[in-house]
Amino acid sequence: MADLHDLSLPDLARQLKTKDVSAVDVAKHFLARAHADTLGAYLAIDDDVTLAQAREADARIANGDAAPLLGVPVAHKDIFVTKDFPSTAGSKMLAGYRSPFDATVVDKLAQAGMVSLGKLNCDEFAMGSSNENSAFGAVKNPWDTTRIPGGSSGGSAVAVAARLAPAATGTDTGGSIRQPASFCGITGIKPTYGRASRYGMIAFASSLDQAGPMARSAEDCALLLSAMCGPDPDRDSTSLDRPAEDFSRSLTTSIEGLRIGVPKEFFGAGLAADVRAAIDAALQQYVQLGARLVEISLPRTELSIPVYYIIAPAEASSNLSRFDGVKFGHRAQQYGDLVDMYKKTRAEGFGDEVKRRIMIGTYVLSHGYYDAYYLQAQKIRRMIADDFQQAFRQCDVIAGPAAPTTAWKLGARSDDPVANYLADIFTLPGSLAGLPGLCHPCGFGEGGLPVGLQLLGNYFDEARLLNAAHRFQQATDFHLRKPEQMSPHAPHFVSSLPPEGAGLPKGGLSGGRQ
């Protein structure tokens, strides 16, 4: 029988339902692995909280509750606020912060019976494409620990890839689910903007931020997404009045005749040869499954970089103004007057990437520049969204790479933020248009590093994306392959809970991972 950490979510749920294993046993198994995490994925673990939730799930199972995710563990990106674990958003500004409430997404998964394993590392305030911007240290890619896992949901991607959690939540503002999924060889989906509530997601760029699941397969993601979505009218004014759906309903439907649009702009000079080879092979696999490839054009692809990096920092500079040291979070010890306290608090609390984006955002929103930058960017955003609508007249889904390269070396781009921004070119257009986007493993590049294929759908077409990815995953085994760094035989993994005091401090890092 497969190890618990290798089971799919439906298999895990089945074993729980038939009482072959208890939710407490499953939770203990994953807690042991989480405590042994050497990749920097976890920021907070609390055995007591997790085991109490697991006992509750066992009681529900004993009472005949058959909810599809009951007793299955999940870990949350530390951008979601939680009552039972600290919430830091990867920032020193919020080290040790305890929210008085749970984010809606966290709450919905708990209502579905999922057991929370703790909080996962991320780029500070979800700003970054490498997960090197966390105040609590970079996360390492389990396929090659000298490389980045992608960001900003890098901790989530690593936890799933290394089997430290069977599933995780992530958020995607400009590609932060799809790109780390690509770099770590897992599956992730960002739903249509507004389908999942943003309430309790620590805000970065409000018109772009969207929650989504990260797991090993499209089948797992479909289950999670069904539990995460739904309107939240009283708490999130941007959430759509769209009922929750069963995204698993059409997973096994044939994709015979599916028209896959292949944007020519996604296959230009900047695309690495090994990534291109894996993507081409994956597209041929789709053809073998009955799909048809259609060449399309998304002419404003390159413009999406400046448009995104104007809109997102502008909204970030506004959202992050709440971190002033008054009501919550870090406050500088030495200061003169109130303004000096704000300045010193924010200078001490924020990291470089966050400061840079606040400065850019402040500039583009300042008097005399708003029309030239922010307004202009929002207008081009409409053109980008219109380009997609034009494309969807010719095709049902759009496919291409999620990133131009595989994961790069830790520190390789630390001094060149613009190089990082340029690498987001394939995920940004879909983000700006608010479209659903999925990334699934589709092959390996040089050095055995994973390559992910991105599928973009029209608004509310998540089920079609999940269907296509599931059919691909039934015909291939890329999503089943695992990195050596997660091997149960690796010396850093233990088979039971560690002794008191080992691993992370109870309740997580209050002063930061040193």
Added chain:
Amino acid sequence: MALTPDDIGRLQHLARLELQPAESERMLTQINGFFSIVEAMRAVDTSGLEPLAHPVAAIDDVQLRLREDTVSETNQREANQRSAPAVERGLFLVPKVIE
């Protein structure tokens, strides 16, 4: 267009950020590097276009809702102040702002 050290100084004040001189210098270089890729965007003719604030508004008329103006939460002062940097007798403490 290129920002000057004076611009960075002004932005620091507007953004309520105190940067060290070396940090300020690095920021100037990086932000100017960034604005070099923004120029292409400024040249696009967008006359007659409405900005797209909520993405789904590209296909549908999206109305941002307001909830009823009624009390929906009970008093959670203690929970809300649990992570405050400084509190006294149920009040958030800040530096003196009026002499």
